[in-house]
Amino acid sequence: MGHIHFKNKEINLMRQYKIFQFAALPVCLALFLMLFSSIYAQVASAKIKVVASLPTLGEIAKEVGGDKIDVKSLAKGYQDPHFVDGKPSFILDLNKADLLIHNGLELEIGWLPPLVTGARNSKILPNNIGNLDCSTLISNILEVPTTKIDRSMGDIHPGGNPHYWLDPRNGIAIAKGIAERLKEIDPKNASYYDERLGDFTKRLSAKIKEWDEKLAPYKGTQIVTYHKSWVYFSDWAGFNEVGYVEPKPGIPPSPSYVADLIGEIQKMNVKLVIAESFYPQKAPALIAQKAGASFLVLPSAVGGSDGINTYSDLFDVIVGEITSKLASHGKG
Amino acid sequence: MRMRLEAGHFGLYTTMPIIVTLLFGLFLSPSMYGEASGDEREDVTKEIQELRQQIEIMQKKLDELEQKNKELEDEAKKQKEEKELEKAISQPTPLPPQGSGFLKGLVQSLNPDISAIGIFSTAYFSKNPPAPQLADTDPANTGINLQEFELGFQGVVDPYFRADSFITFTLDSVEVEEAYMTTLSLPFNLQIRAGKMRSKFGRINLQHTHVQDFVDVPLPYGTFLNGELSPVGVEFNYLLPLPWYAELSASINSPEGEGPTFVRSSDANNLGLLLYTANLTNFFEISDALSAQVIGSIATGSNGTDTDNRSTVYDGTLFIKYRPLESSSYQEIKLQSEFMLRQATIAEGSFIDWGAYAYILDRFAQRWNAGFRFDFVDSNKQFPSEQSGELFPTQKEYRYSALLRFNPSEFSRIELQYDFYNPSFRSNFSSIFLQFQYAIGAHGAHPF
Numbered sequence: 001m002g003h004i005h006f007k008n009k010e011i012n013l014m015r016q017y018k019i020f021q022f023a024a025l026p027v028c029l030a031l032f033l034m035l036f037s038s039i040y041a042q043v044a045s046a047k048i049k050v051v052a053s054l055p056t057l058g059e060i061a062k063e064v065g066g067d068k069i070d071v072k073s074l075a076k077g078y079q080d081p082h083f084v085d086g087k088p089s090f091i092l093d094l095n096k097a098d099l100l101i102h103n104g105l106e107l108e109i110g111w112l113p114p115l116v117t118g119a120r121n122s123k124i125l126p127n128n129i130g131n132l133d134c135s136t137l138i139s140n141i142l143e144v145p146t147t148k149i150d151r152s153m154g155d156i157h158p159g160g161n162p163h164y165w166l167d168p169r170n171g172i173a174i175a176k177g178i179a180e181r182l183k184e185i186d187p188k189n190a191s192y193y194d195e196r197l198g199d200f201t202k203r204l205s206a207k208i209k210e211w212d213e214k215l216a217p218y219k220g221t222q223i224v225t226y227h228k229s230w231v232y233f234s235d236w237a238g239f240n241e242v243g244y245v246e247p248k249p250g251i252p253p254s255p256s257y258v259a260d261l262i263g264e265i266q267k268m269n270v271k272l273v274i275a276e277s278f279y280p281q282k283a284p285a286l287i288a289q290k291a292g293a294s295f296l297v298l299p300s301a302v303g304g305s306d307g308i309n310t311y312s313d314l315f316d317v318i319v320g321e322i323t324s325k326l327a328s329h330g331k332g
Numbered sequence: 333m334r335m336r337l338e339a340g341h342f343g344l345y346t347t348m349p350i351i352v353t354l355l356f357g358l359f360l361s362p363s364m365y366g367e368a369s370g371d372e373r374e375d376v377t378k379e380i381q382e383l384r385q386q387i388e389i390m391q392k393k394l395d396e397l398e399q400k401n402k403e404l405e406d407e408a409k410k411q412k413e414e415k416e417l418e419k420a421i422s423q424p425t426p427l428p429p430q431g432s433g434f435l436k437g438l439v440q441s442l443n444p445d446i447s448a449i450g451i452f453s454t455a456y457f458s459k460n461p462p463a464p465q466l467a468d469t470d471p472a473n474t475g476i477n478l479q480e481f482e483l484g485f486q487g488v489v490d491p492y493f494r495a496d497s498f499i500t501f502t503l504d505s506v507e508v509e510e511a512y513m514t515t516l517s518l519p520f521n522l523q524i525r526a527g528k529m530r531s532k533f534g535r536i537n538l539q540h541t542h543v544q545d546f547v548d549v550p551l552p553y554g555t556f557l558n559g560e561l562s563p564v565g566v567e568f569n570y571l572l573p574l575p576w577y578a579e580l581s582a583s584i585n586s587p588e589g590e591g592p593t594f595v596r597s598s599d600a601n602n603l604g605l606l607l608y609t610a611n612l613t614n615f616f617e618i619s620d621a622l623s624a625q626v627i628g629s630i631a632t633g634s635n636g637t638d639t640d641n642r643s644t645v646y647d648g649t650l651f652i653k654y655r656p657l658e659s660s661s662y663q664e665i666k667l668q669s670e671f672m673l674r675q676a677t678i679a680e681g682s683f684i685d686w687g688a689y690a691y692i693l694d695r696f697a698q699r700w701n702a703g704f705r706f707d708f709v710d711s712n713k714q715f716p717s718e719q720s721g722e723l724f725p726t727q728k729e730y731r732y733s734a735l736l737r738f739n740p741s742e743f744s745r746i747e748l749q750y751d752f753y754n755p756s757f758r759s760n761f762s763s764i765f766l767q768f769q770y771a772i773g774a775h776g777a778h779p780f
Binding site for chain 1: 491514522523570572573576577613617620623653655657661699743772777778779
């Protein structure tokens with residue numbers, strides 16, 4: 001009996017030894033890689049690494065940070081910012097980031113949080129210096145619910161409408177917030193960021209004046225948009241949103257809803273139906289045609305279509321297309 | 333009255349010197365004139381010259397003043413502009429919008445994010461009872477089945493950890509599906525998960541039932557892992573410093589109770605009989621539209637048939653996703669395949685069995701998906717099944733499944749699935765499922 005017990009023990013020891021052998025190689029490899037990566041990280045940290053969830057925020061960061069920062073934007077400008085694939089490759093960018101700039105108001109809730117957790121980077125965790133929620137920079141968030149909400153109202157955002165970057169005046173506030181954060185992270189270049197912020201603000205303010213003048217004759221224009229993503233733009237441009245192609249945010253329209261909407265807006269003087277390129281075009285085009293309005297497919301972010309490389313480009317295109325459409329609408 | 337008096341006073345004082353000068357001039361000038369009358373012309377010319385010079389000096393001074401004035405104006409303008417700019421820049425950073433009282437209370441309650449997910453399915457089997465249920469969550473009989481009801485509690489614990497807990501209910505059991513903490517700020521790209529969790533092993537193993545694309549689990553998952561590998565353990569995850577996403581994971585676990593492959597060993601003092609897993613997940617972004625995931629995993633541990641009897645399961649996964657964003661916002665094609673091989677020692681000897689599944693899922697409209705799956709299991713030996721109890725080699729089985737899914741919104745799903753199942757130990761049968769799903773509470777993240 002004792003002999004068998006001893007044998008069992010020996011076998012167990014041998015098994016443990018084998019498992020140790022099995023584990024030793026990966027452990028050594030891992031230790032080596034850790035050493036390598038820490039050296040690599042120290043060598044490669046020359047510029048402030050900024051990751052922006054949305055390209056529009058990334059472009060504003062570039063304006064402020066200039067050549068002192070490296071900016072990587074995760075989502076594409078031509079993509080619906082609600083439904084971005086949280087690709088694991090984004091984790092690599094977030095892992096090395098000094099600053100994560102995101103839109104907030106739960107716009108990225110479907111894809112960003114697990115990436116931030118997976119990034120193993122305490123700098124960019126929420127409420128840390130390397131995590132900038134740009135919605136906290138905006139003074140007038142629209143459509144903040146004041147009563148209890150539920151999802152029978154569609155996919156609505158408890159903190160308010162998140163599409164605030166479509167008011168160019170908010171671009172100044174965002175740039176200022178980014179500059180402040182960059183100064184905190186990289187104080188030795190503070191004057192550089194200040195200078196660039198001043199320059200950007202000056203250029204953008206001049207542009208806003210220009211766009212204001214262009215849009216001034218069309219104040220009060222009645223429009224219909226696909227999603228509730230243009231409320232900040234309308235607020236600035238003085239447009240009056242009288243309907244939405246979606247019956248509720250995130251819910252695609254049924255044929256009967258489209259028919260009802262057409263009937264409703266035929267009684268009004270709707271001049272424009274606007275949809276982003278990533279939404280289906282059939283329903284809004286039909287609504288525009290039946291209601292005697294013009295249909296416009298517009299970009300809503302930097303990179304939204306070819307040639308939109310800066311924040312100003314975005315509004316140059318939006319304001320340009322809208323005003324030329326409205327001008328020709330009057331004649332036609 | 334007093335005002336006028338003062339004004340008069342003032343007038344007298346200022347005009348006095350002028351009057352005095354004029355009087356002096358009257359008395360003195362003729363005599364001076366008389367003296368100078370000889371060089372009259374010269375003097376006049378001289379005087380004119382002097383005057384001209386004076387005028388020139390005055391002009392110069394005037395120019396200087398004008399110049400200075402202009403400079404000052406410019407500076408004032410610039411200062412004004414700067415002030416405006418400063419005002420624009422230095423608008424106080426607004427506080428986050430304040431909700432009304434009860435909303436504020438809800439936001440700042442420090443409660444974890446809570447979600448509840450219910451999965452029901454009506455099922456029809458052409459033969460009833462059907463083959464043994466492979467996973468607890470698979471529909472069991474013809475009729476209406478509660479597949480799973482899941483409660484989730486998720487939140488950040490402190491600056492160092494976050495915690496995710498999921499409790500699942502079926503009609504006759506309650507199970508802690510997952511309850512684990514994740515480190516948030518370890519150095520060297522390390523991340524540790526500890527608790528009960530779905531192991532990093534293959535791809536489907538990390539997906540909760542409500543995220544899995546088909547109503548029932550694939551045959552190899554059902555046969556080898558009873559649907560999932562979710563032991564209690566500690567898992568070390570290391571992000572490799574490579575140009576692509578590569579995560580190396582290793583874990584030490586105690587398997588949960590009785591499983592078809594791994595069983596909690598009674599020889600509790602033997603570390604070698606615990607369940608060990610290792611996993612390498614690679615992700616390649618081939619283009620903006622096309623990406624691929626390649627995973628290799630291994631799990632080894634006691635199978636409970638005897639003190640030293642082990643099972644080892646290997647898994648190779650390939651997942652390809654095509655999402656042409658520039659041409660369509662919703663269109664998406666997923667190709668997913670896993671191959672699993674199990675090697676086990678039992679009382680009768682050792683055997684090897686294996687299985688695989690492969691499916692394609694096409695999101696052909698904004699709210700619609702269609703899919704097709706093929707899965708099978710097979711083995712190299714046949715044992716009389718009554719001898720080896722819980723663990724015995726798989727016999728040849730295969731299955732075809734077709735699927736049509738409708739998502740009314742992100743938070744609900746209706747899925748119709750047809751299975752043609754061929755288990756070699758009994759005759760073919762078909763089944764039809766109609767699954768309903770809802771999700772309420774915190775907005776979960778969409779898995780990649």
